Amino acid sequence: MITRLTPSESFPEDLTSLDLPEVEVLNSKIQRELSHEYGHDGQANPETEFRDEEVTEELDHRDAAETAETAESAEGTSPLSAALRLARPQ
Numbered sequence: 001m002i003t004r005l006t007p008s009e010s011f012p013e014d015l016t017s018l019d020l021p022e023v024e025v026l027n028s029k030i031q032r033e034l035s036h037e038y039g040h041d042g043q044a045n046p047e048t049e050f051r052d053e054e055v056t057e058e059l060d061h062r063d064a065a066e067t068a069e070t071a072e073s074a075e076g077t078s079p080l081s082a083a084l085r086l087a088r089p090q
Contacts, residue, residue, distance in 0.1 A: 007047035
C-alpha cells in the first residue's frame with residue numbers, strides 16, 4: 001500500500017467529483033508526502049504544496065456546506081425558531 005502521493009503521481013483534476021472518503025485519503029497521502037519532503041529535503045515541493053492547498057480548500061468547502069445544511073435544517077426545529085416564527089407579524 002502506498003501511503004504518500006509524490007509530485008510525479010497523478011492528481012485528480014476535479015476534487016468535487018470525489019466522495020468525501022476519497023478526498024480524506026488524498027489529504028492523508030499529501031500530508032504524509034509533505035512530512036517526508038520536509039524531513040528529507042528540508043522544504044516542500046511546490047507541486048505538493050499546491051495539492052495540499054487544493055485539498056484543504058475542497059475540505060473547507062465541504063465543511064461549510066455541511067454546516068450550512070445543518071443550520072438550515074435545525075432552524076425550523078428549535079424552540080427559539082418556533083417562537084420567533086410565531087412572534088413575526090403576518
